[in-house]
Amino acid sequence: MKLPMKLTRIYLFIISFFALATNSLQAQQTASQDSIVIKEKFGVRVGADLQKAIRSLIDEDFQGFEVLGDYRLYKDYYAAAEIGIEEKDYTEPYLDGTASGTYIKIGANYNAYENWLDMQNEIFVGIRYGFSSFSQTLNKYAIYANDSYFPVDIRETNQEFKSLNASWGELQAGLKTEVLNNLFLSIHVQLKVMISDKKPDDYDNLYIPGFHRTYDSSSFGVGWGYSLSYLIPVVKKDKKLKPLDL
C-alpha cells in the first residue's frame, strides 16, 4: 500500500513530535536529578475552636470561646498559643456551682509529618504552659449526713470566690489538614498536669477554665479541641526536595 505523500508527512510530524517531547521530558528529569525547588509558606495561622463554639450553642451549662494561633518558626517547629473564656455550671450530688474566667496557653508544636511536595498537613505534638484567672460561685450545697433521720439540710448561698488562679503544663497531640488553600481543620487531644492551684477558702476549684474538670485524687486533667484556622502567608521560602531514590 502506498500512502499519499501528504499523509506520510503528517505521520512523520506526529512521531517526531512525540519523540521530541519524550526527549525533552527526559532532559528535564536529568536536570532535576539534584533537587526540586518548591515554595513553602511561613506565616501566622489564626483560628477559633469550633468544639467550644458548638458546645456553647447546645450545652446550656457551658459558654466558651477560644481563639488560637501559631507561627512557623523553623522547619517543623511552630510557636503556638490559645486564649479563651469559659463559664461552666457544674452539678454534683451534694453541691452545684459555676466557674467563670479566662485563660491563656503558650507553647510550641512540632510537626512529625513529612509532607509531599508543598502540602502543609501536620501530625503534631505540642507543649503548653497554661494559666487561668477565674472565679468560683457556690450556688447551692447540701450538708452530707450519712443518716436520713433528719431532713436533708440544703443551703442556697450564691457565694462567689474571686481572684482565683491556676497554672498547668499541657501535652497536645493532633492532626491538621489543609482543606482549602490556607484553610486548616485541626483536631487534637490534651493531657494536663496541674502546677499551681489557688483554691478558695473552704471550697475547691472543681472546674478551671482552660484546664476543665479537676480531680480530688489526682492533678491530671484532659481535654480536646476541634478548630478551624486560616494561614496568612507572610514569607515564602524555597524548599529543596531531595530526589527520590528510584
Added chain:
Amino acid sequence: MVFLIFSGCQKDDICSETTSTTPHLVIKFLNSENPSNTKAVTNLQVQEENLLEDYFETPINDTLIKIPLRTTANFTNYIFTLNAPEDPDAEIGEDDALPNEDHLDFSYGTVVEYVSRACGYQILFVGFEASRVSEESNTNWIESIEVQQPNEITNEIDTHLFIYH
C-alpha cells in the same frame, strides 16, 4: 496514666463510706454503780422530740450508740426510752417492764467545712453541751451524764458523751 484518670473518676464521683463526713454523736453507756464498766441499756429506743419516728428500727441492747444531731439548728432534744416495747402500738402486758422516757437536751455551735466534690460539705459541732431534764418524782433511769473533753464533735472515733445508769 489513663488508668489513673479513670480510677480517679470513680473515687471522685461517689462519696466513700470511709470519708469522714458530718459526725454522729457517740454515746457510751456506763454502770452508775461501777463507773469503769459499760452497761447495756435494756431495749433502748431514741427519738428526737419533734420527729414522729423512732431512730432505731427496733429497740437495741448496746453499750455504744451513734445518733445524729440537727445541722439546721444549734440544739437537738432527744427522748431516751428504757424498756421500749418492740411494737409501740401494742398494749403493755402486766409482766412487761414499764417504759421509762428520759429527756436529754443537746446544744452546740455548728461549723461548715468543705469535704470533697462527691461529699459536698460537712458540719462539725463545737461547744457541745448536754443536760438531762430531771423528773419530779426522781424517776429518771439515767443517773447522770458527762460530756467528754474537748467538747467538740469532729469525728466518730471519739466518744463524746457518757451516760451513767
